[in-house]
Amino acid sequence: MRNNGSSGALDETLRSAARLAKADLVSQVVIEFPVLQGIMGGLYAEAAGLGDAVARAVGEHYRPLSATAPLPTTVCGSLLAVADKLDNIAGAWVAGEKPSGSRDPYGLRRAAMGIVRIALEFNLRFPLAGLLAAAVDQFELQGVDVDGERRTAIVAETAAFVRERLQVLLLDEGLPFPTVEAALGAPAVDLPSLAVRARGLAAMAGRESFEDAVIAYNRCAALAAKDPAAGARSVDPALFSDDAERELAAAFEAARGPLLDSLDNLELESAVGFAAGLRPAVDRYFDAVLVMDPDDAVRANRLAQLAAVTGLIGRIGAFSRLPLGQT
Secondary structure (H helix, E strand, C coil), X not given: CCCCHHHHHHHHHHHHHHHHCCHHHHCHHHHXXXXXXXXXXXXXHHHCCCCHXXXXXXXXXXXXXXXXXXXXXXXXXXXXXXXXXXXXXXXXXXXXXXXXXXXXXXCHHHXXXXXXXXXXXXXXXXXXXXXHHHHHHHHHHCCCCCCHHHHHHHHHHHHHHHHHHHHHHHHHCCCCHHHHHHHHCCCCCCHHHHHHHHHXXXXXXXXXXXXXXXXXXXXXXXXXXXCCCXXXXXXXXXHCCCHHHHHHHHHHHHHHHHHHHHHHCCCHHHHHHHHHCCHHHHHHHHHHCCCCCCCHHHHHHHHHHHHHHHHHHCCCCCHHHCCCCCC
16 A cells, blocks of 8 residues: 555554554443443544544444454454454464364454455455464563464464465355365465455366466476475576477466466466466477486476476466366
């Protein structure tokens, strides 16, 4: 969001609403009628002359109250609601009170679903793991000891916990399980990007371009997986000995920028099209090149090249999770 007058006003409104969001919990009305928490906060903010934007954000930040209940109606209220829910989830993990089986006394699954629904409704492309890490940091600033290894585990577990709710939502929409799995296997950091992938891949299933992208991915991934370190190595063009290697390298470079730009803009069909365009070069590569060459350096370079193609197409989704013949 650019630093202009509009974003500055939103920032100030959000800060004011966040500062006052829980103030009504000490009021006698909420003590007597806990169901009014948030609602009374919004009324008090309005009565105090803090403005409609602050009052609505305070009044809406508990939403949604269930998996199907109304969402906040404003961007500020939505951001505050997401922050509140992320804080609750991170706090539960820090305190050792994460849900177990059917046990969820703090309604954390409901909170996670609320985060998912709000993010998708308002296209809030925040880095999920990054915000959860920031939430854990706040507990450390308050004196709670969370060492590095435990902190890493908490962030990973809570991010997976929220993503599980996204999976539930997408499956409830009727999307095929393998397609959802493939989409959620992508290295996207925000929830709307993952949802766009799942819905887009389901819509494109059966198209020739989609099949070409999946085949190009799987042919490269099958061999690249034989060397787990291949993806960390740079490809050295000086070790190319066949025109098919050079052709694949050129096709890769031509596709990389447009494919990544398409994903950044959530233009999934375009991204799949650029990935599909790699298939002819991939097919010729496997026809002409012995990947597992006896020469260690040549073999390692070829595996690195296949890993690079796998990694690029894999930004769209983990296509290896799709059943063969059902692409």
